[in-house]
Amino acid sequence: MSVSVPAPAFGRFFLPGPTDVHPDVLAAMLRPMIGHRSSAMEQILKDLAPKLGALCRTARPVVVGTTSATGFMEMAVRNGVRRRALSIVNGAFSERFAKVVHAAGKECIRLDVPLGAAVEPDMLRDALRRTPVDAVTVVHSETSTGVLQDVDGFARVTKEFDDVLLLVDAVTSMAGSPVEPDRWGLDFTFTGSQKALALPPGLALGVASPRMMERARTLEGRGLYFDLVSFEQATLKFQPTNTPALSLVYALQAQMDRIERDGGVETRWCRHEAMRRCVEAWAAERGIAFLPCEGRRSWTVSCLKLPAGKSAKDVVGALKEQGWTIGSGYGALKDTTIRIGHMGDHTVAALEELLAVLARALARPQGVL
Numbered sequence: 001m002s003v004s005v006p007a008p009a010f011g012r013f014f015l016p017g018p019t020d021v022h023p024d025v026l027a028a029m030l031r032p033m034i035g036h037r038s039s040a041m042e043q044i045l046k047d048l049a050p051k052l053g054a055l056c057r058t059a060r061p062v063v064v065g066t067t068s069a070t071g072f073m074e075m076a077v078r079n080g081v082r083r084r085a086l087s088i089v090n091g092a093f094s095e096r097f098a099k100v101v102h103a104a105g106k107e108c109i110r111l112d113v114p115l116g117a118a119v120e121p122d123m124l125r126d127a128l129r130r131t132p133v134d135a136v137t138v139v140h141s142e143t144s145t146g147v148l149q150d151v152d153g154f155a156r157v158t159k160e161f162d163d164v165l166l167l168v169d170a171v172t173s174m175a176g177s178p179v180e181p182d183r184w185g186l187d188f189t190f191t192g193s194q195k196a197l198a199l200p201p202g203l204a205l206g207v208a209s210p211r212m213m214e215r216a217r218t219l220e221g222r223g224l225y226f227d228l229v230s231f232e233q234a235t236l237k238f239q240p241t242n243t244p245a246l247s248l249v250y251a252l253q254a255q256m257d258r259i260e261r262d263g264g265v266e267t268r269w270c271r272h273e274a275m276r277r278c279v280e281a282w283a284a285e286r287g288i289a290f291l292p293c294e295g296r297r298s299w300t301v302s303c304l305k306l307p308a309g310k311s312a313k314d315v316v317g318a319l320k321e322q323g324w325t326i327g328s329g330y331g332a333l334k335d336t337t338i339r340i341g342h343m344g345d346h347t348v349a350a351l352e353e354l355l356a357v358l359a360r361a362l363a364r365p366q367g368v369l
């Protein structure tokens with residue numbers, strides 16, 4: 001017999017990924033299977049195409065893969081890096097991007113900044129002047145530190161150099177704050193389903209520029225599963241490359257319709273910005289510091305420094321007892337910071353409730369948490 005744990009109510013799960021999935025989206029996953037080469041499947045992908053284009057702000061095809069987001073990180077590297085990439089490293093996920101470059105057998109030059117800091121476009125320009133590379137990897141919203149980087153600025157800088165592609169992990173920014181692959185001129189932009197899109201984990205979405213496609217066609221070692229060239233060919237014919245996680249595709253369809261009904265992606269951005277501002281106002285009132293500086297804070301994940309004497313483990317545990325989930329810090333910041341993942345379908349109202357519970361937990365005397 002399986003052990004069943006009582007399900008917590010929707011709207012209290014503020015982990016910075018996976019995030020809460022709306023019951024209507026979960027319900028869509030109960031639909032029966034269909035053949036992935038059937039006309040029904042083709043119809044679903046045809047219906048999804050313009051909606052995904054609107055969500056990802058692109059006129060290019062949006063490729064959808066059955067993989068966690070790291071798979072598309074690998075897709076970015078195998079199809080976008082010729083010999084040598086510059087990896088901007090400011091946290092755990094950007095570090096992973098650098099490791100993927102290395103694991104794919106390419107040379108990786110790192111531009112490191114301390115945890116909580118962002119790289120500014122001028123720093124990127126200096127690094128590119130010093131080090132000729134053919135691609136740059138960057139994480140837009142670094143989920144481990146809550147830093148939002150100036151990807152638009154990075155794109156302007158990379159264009160000053162000849163034949164340098166910009167590969168962007170937008171896993172916790174896309175669908176939560178402005179990401180403009182076409183307008184900014186990003187060469188590959190990807191996200192995963194379980195973050196700002198508020199779907200269960202298991203799907204990744206990607207957008208490649210024409211330059212990226214040209215580059216990909218010239219590269220050997222693209223592999224098979226993450227070959228962007230065959231992905232794009234299949235996508236243009238409304239076909240999946242392999243058997244997709246059908247239940248997740250149903251969920252994606254349901255979620256795209258919900259996003260459209262709510263007023264589209266811009267409405268979604270506004271709600272996320274309001275959530276970021278809500279945490280900022282709350283923290284300022286209590287003298288609690290953010291790890292990132294003002295203007296470089298993610299709209300989907302807030303990373304807060306805990307007052308001296310408080311441990312993340314205790315604070316997260318105290319919230320858990322009351323039915324609320326947040327994240328502790330990541331890596332070296334594990335016990336000194338907490339992370340609130342206010343992304344996906346969360347609301348300002350629920351976030352305010354969470355912050356009231358958090359304020360009470362922090363107000364308890366030391367050792368009583």
Ligand SMILES: *Cc1c(COP(=O)(O)O)cnc(C)c1O
Pocket residue numbers: 017068069070071093139141142143169170171172192195201
């Ligand atoms: C969660 C996350 C990833 C990795 O996603 P997986 O789906 O676990 O592979 C990559 N980058 C960022 C910024 C993330 O937040």
